[in-house]
Amino acid sequence: MGHKPSCAASTRARALVNGWTIDMAVAAIVECCGVTRLRAHRFARGWTRARAVSELIALCDGLALDRPNPDAEQLGAWERSARMPRAQTIDLLCRLYRTDAQGLGLSGGYRADVCSPVTVFTPPVAPDVPVTERAAAPGSPDVSDPFDAVARAHRRAIERTLASTTLTTGELESLDGKLLTLRRDYVSDPPMVMLARLLTTLEEVRQYSEERQPALVQVRLSEMIAVLSTLTADALMKLGRKEQARDWYGTGKSAxxxxxxxxxxxxxxxxxxxxxxxxxxxxxxxxxxxxxxxxxxxxxxxxxxxxxxxxxxxxxxxxxxxxxxxxxxxxxxxxxxxxxxxxxxxxxxxxxxxxxxxxxxxxxxxxxxxxxxxxxxxxxxxxxxxxxxxxxxxxxxxxxxxxxxxxxxxxxxxxxxxxxxxxxxxxxxxxxxxxxxxxxxxxxxxxxxxxxxxxxxxxxxxxxx
CATH class of the missing domain: 1.25.40 (Serine Threonine Protein Phosphatase 5, Tetratricopeptide repeat)
Known part of the structure; x- marks a missing residue:
C-alpha cells in the first residue's frame, strides 16, 4: 500500500462526519490508497487484522459454522492478493463484511481447489526456552524437575507481555502533540472542520488502544480518548446534532x-x-x-x-x-x-x-x-x-x-x-x-x-x- 494507515483512517473519519455508507467509504479508500477491496473493507470499519480475524471467528461460532482458522498473516496475504482464500472462506468473508464476492474483489480468477496453507495443530510448548535452560545446570536445585524450566519460561513470557507495547515513547509524544494542537485550534476553528480532524486522531488512538499496552500507557490512551470524544461531542452540540453529541459524551465519560x-x-x-x-x-x-x-x-x-x-x-x-x-x-x-x-x-x-x-x-x-x-x-x-x-x-x-x-x-x-x-x-x-x-x-x-x-x-x- 502506498499510503499510511492514517490516510485510510482520515477517509473513514470523513465518512463518519458526512454519513457515508460503508460501500462509499470502501470505494474512497480503494481510490485514495490503492488497496484491494478486501483490505478497504477492513479499513472502512477501523479494524486491525487481529480484530478482523477475531470477528470472523466470532461470526462462525455464532452461526455454528466451521472455522477457517485464519491468522493475521494469512488475512494479510489474502488482502494483498498473494493468496486466494477457499470458496467457503470467501463466503464467510462476505458474511463478515456484509457484501458479496464482487464487493470484496474476489468474484473471479480463483479456483475452489486452491487452498490456503493448512494450519497444523501442535501441542503448546514453553515459549522461547533456551537449550541451556532445558539442561540441568551444575549446582542448581531440582534439576530433575522439568516443571522448573517450563515455569521460568512462562514467567519470562508473562514479563515480556507486561512490558510489551506497540507505542514508542516518540509516538506517544507525537500523539500528545497532536492533541495539544487540536485543543488550541478548537478555540478558533469552525466545528465542522474540527470534527474531521478530531475523528481522524481518535481513530489513530483507538487502534493503539486495541493492542496490548503497559498499564500506564493504556491509561494515557484512555485519557486521550476522553478528551477527544468530549471535544467531538461539543462540536456536534454546537452544530445542533443532539443525539450524536449525547452518544459521544457517553463515550467520553466511559473513557x-x-x-x-x-x-x-x-x-x-x-x-x-x-x-x-x-x-x-x-x-x-x-x-x-x-x-x-x-x-x-x-x-x-x-x-x-x-x-x-x-x-x-x-x-x-x-x-x-x-x-x-x-x-x-x-x-x-x-x-x-x-x-x-x-x-x-x-x-x-x-x-x-x-x-x-x-x-x-x-x-x-x-x-x-x-x-x-x-x-x-x-x-x-x-x-x-x-x-x-x-x-x-x-x-x-x-x-x-x-x-x-x-x-x-x-x-x-x-x-x-x-x-x-x-x-x-x-x-x-x-x-x-x-x-x-x-x-x-x-x-x-x-x-x-x-x-x-x-x-x-x-x-x-x-x-x-
Missing part, C-alpha cells in the same frame, strides 16, 4: 472512568452538562453538574471552579437563587485558590475569562443585571478580537439584560447584529438557540418589530441572511 483520573472524570461530566443546559432538560444538566461537583470534593482547581460555575448557571435558570449564589461564591473561591495558570488558547482549559462567561450566565438568569454587566465587560475585555462563539454568547446575554431593563428594541437589535457578525461557519444552532432566548424572555405584548425581524432571521435555513 474518563476507564482512566481513573478523577479530575478528568469531573471535567467530562461538567462538559456533558452543557448539552441539556442548552437543549434541555435542565434536570439532566443539574444532575451531571452536581455529580461533577461531588467528584471534585472541593479541591481548589480550575476544573472544580468550572463544575461549581456550571452548577450556578443551571440553578439560576431553575429559579434557585440561594443555591445559585452559593455556587457562584464556591466557583470564585476555588478558582482563586487553584493557582493554576490556565492557557486562554486551549479548549480544555478553564481560564478566568470563561469563569466570567459562566458567571454572566448565572447573573443574567437571576435578573441581576448589574453583576451580569460586570462579568460581561470583564470577559469581553479578555477576548481581544471579540470573534467566535464565546464573545457572541456574552453579547446575547447583554441583550437579555437589556430586556430585563425594558429596552426591548435595543436588545433585539443587539442580538440580531451579534448573530450576523459571527462568521457563517461559526453561526451554528447553539448560537441560534441562545439568540432565540432573547425573544422568549420578551413579553409577547411588548415585542417590537425588531423582535419579529430577529425571529424571522433565526427561522432561515442555517441562519441565512
Amino acid at each position: 474518563a472512568d476507564d482512566s481513573g483520573n478523577r479530575e478528568l472524570r469531573t471535567r467530562v461530566r461538567v462538559q456533558a452538562a452543557m448539552l441539556p443546559f442548552y437543549y434541555g432538560p435542565l434536570t439532566e444538566a443539574a444532575a451531571l453538574a452536581h455529580e461533577a461537583v461531588l467528584l471534585n470534593r472541593g479541591r481548589p482547581s480550575a476544573t472544580g471552579a468550572f463544575a461549581a460555575a456550571a452548577e450556578a448557571r443551571i440553578k439560576a435558570r431553575q429559579g434557585d437563587e440561594d443555591g445559585a449564589r452559593a455556587s457562584i461564591a464556591q466557583a470564585r473561591g476555588l478558582f482563586e485558590r487553584s493557582r493554576q495558570a490556565a492557557l486562554e488558547d486551549d479548549a480544555w482549559a478553564f481560564p478566568y475569562r470563561r469563569l466570567q462567561l459562566y458567571l454572566s450566565g448565572a447573573f443574567t438568569a437571576l435578573g441581576d443585571t448589574v453583576q451580569a454587566g460586570r462579568a460581561q465587560e470583564e470577559a469581553l475585555r479578555l477576548y481581544p478580537d471579540h470573534t467566535g462563539i464565546d464573545p457572541a454568547l456574552l453579547r446575547l446575554e447583554q441583550a437579555m439584560c437589556l430586556v430585563r431593563q425594558r429596552s426591548v428594541s435595543e436588545a433585539c437589535q443587539l442580538a440580531r447584529d451579534t448573530y450576523l457578525a459571527v462568521p457563517g461557519d461559526h453561526r451554528t444552532q447553539i448560537l441560534g438557540t441562545r439568540a432565540a432566548d432573547v425573544i422568549k424572555i420578551t413579553p409577547k405584548e411588548a415585542r417590537p418589530r425588531a423582535a419579529r425581524e430577529l425571529g424571522e432571521l433565526l427561522a432561515l435555513p442555517s441562519g441565512g441572511t
Whole structure:
C-alpha cells in the first residue's frame, strides 16, 4: 500500500462526519490508497487484522459454522492478493463484511481447489526456552524437575507481555502533540472542520488502544480518548446534532472512568452538562453538574471552579437563587485558590475569562443585571478580537439584560447584529438557540418589530441572511 494507515483512517473519519455508507467509504479508500477491496473493507470499519480475524471467528461460532482458522498473516496475504482464500472462506468473508464476492474483489480468477496453507495443530510448548535452560545446570536445585524450566519460561513470557507495547515513547509524544494542537485550534476553528480532524486522531488512538499496552500507557490512551470524544461531542452540540453529541459524551465519560483520573472524570461530566443546559432538560444538566461537583470534593482547581460555575448557571435558570449564589461564591473561591495558570488558547482549559462567561450566565438568569454587566465587560475585555462563539454568547446575554431593563428594541437589535457578525461557519444552532432566548424572555405584548425581524432571521435555513 502506498499510503499510511492514517490516510485510510482520515477517509473513514470523513465518512463518519458526512454519513457515508460503508460501500462509499470502501470505494474512497480503494481510490485514495490503492488497496484491494478486501483490505478497504477492513479499513472502512477501523479494524486491525487481529480484530478482523477475531470477528470472523466470532461470526462462525455464532452461526455454528466451521472455522477457517485464519491468522493475521494469512488475512494479510489474502488482502494483498498473494493468496486466494477457499470458496467457503470467501463466503464467510462476505458474511463478515456484509457484501458479496464482487464487493470484496474476489468474484473471479480463483479456483475452489486452491487452498490456503493448512494450519497444523501442535501441542503448546514453553515459549522461547533456551537449550541451556532445558539442561540441568551444575549446582542448581531440582534439576530433575522439568516443571522448573517450563515455569521460568512462562514467567519470562508473562514479563515480556507486561512490558510489551506497540507505542514508542516518540509516538506517544507525537500523539500528545497532536492533541495539544487540536485543543488550541478548537478555540478558533469552525466545528465542522474540527470534527474531521478530531475523528481522524481518535481513530489513530483507538487502534493503539486495541493492542496490548503497559498499564500506564493504556491509561494515557484512555485519557486521550476522553478528551477527544468530549471535544467531538461539543462540536456536534454546537452544530445542533443532539443525539450524536449525547452518544459521544457517553463515550467520553466511559473513557474518563476507564482512566481513573478523577479530575478528568469531573471535567467530562461538567462538559456533558452543557448539552441539556442548552437543549434541555435542565434536570439532566443539574444532575451531571452536581455529580461533577461531588467528584471534585472541593479541591481548589480550575476544573472544580468550572463544575461549581456550571452548577450556578443551571440553578439560576431553575429559579434557585440561594443555591445559585452559593455556587457562584464556591466557583470564585476555588478558582482563586487553584493557582493554576490556565492557557486562554486551549479548549480544555478553564481560564478566568470563561469563569466570567459562566458567571454572566448565572447573573443574567437571576435578573441581576448589574453583576451580569460586570462579568460581561470583564470577559469581553479578555477576548481581544471579540470573534467566535464565546464573545457572541456574552453579547446575547447583554441583550437579555437589556430586556430585563425594558429596552426591548435595543436588545433585539443587539442580538440580531451579534448573530450576523459571527462568521457563517461559526453561526451554528447553539448560537441560534441562545439568540432565540432573547425573544422568549420578551413579553409577547411588548415585542417590537425588531423582535419579529430577529425571529424571522433565526427561522432561515442555517441562519441565512
